Amino acid sequence: MQLLTKIDHPVLLQVVCDALDDQNVKYRVDGSFSTAMGPGIGLFTPRVMVEARQLELAEQVLIDLEIERDTSSHV
Numbered sequence: 001m002q003l004l005t006k007i008d009h010p011v012l013l014q015v016v017c018d019a020l021d022d023q024n025v026k027y028r029v030d031g032s033f034s035t036a037m038g039p040g041i042g043l044f045t046p047r048v049m050v051e052a053r054q055l056e057l058a059e060q061v062l063i064d065l066e067i068e069r070d071t072s073s074h075v
Contacts, residue, residue, distance in 0.1 A: 001027075001028065001049035001050060001051060001052065002049065002050060002051075002052050002055050003047055003048075003049060003071050004027070004048045004049065004050045004055065004058045004059070004062070004069065005047075005048050005062060005067070005068075005069045005070050005071065006045045006046065006047050006048070006070040006071070006072070007045070007046055007048060007067075007070070008045045008046065012067070013029065013046055013048070015065065016048060016061070016062070016065065016067065017029065017048070019061045019064070019065055020048075020050070020058060020061055023057060023058075023061055025050055025051070025054045025057055025058050025061065026050065026051040026054060027048055027049060027050045027051070027058070028048075028049050029046050029047070029048055029049070030044075030046065030047045030049055031044035031045060031046045031047050
């Protein structure tokens with residue numbers, strides 16, 4: 001899997017995940033967690049990882065949502 005973007009806002013993360021689901025893009029979110037109070041943001045900024053062969057489609061999803069990719073190396 002390849003890094004699509006990092007997103008530290010839980011609502012925006014859900015919007016991106018929903019849009020990827022709508023386009024049948026296989027993805028996973030690394031660095032997030034859930035508690036008894038619900039989903040949350042952990043110590044690391046959540047990273048949206050996508051199948052390498054679907055990276056171009058996933059990038060287009062971000063463009064359509066007007067979200068800039070964050071692939072920086074900081075945590």
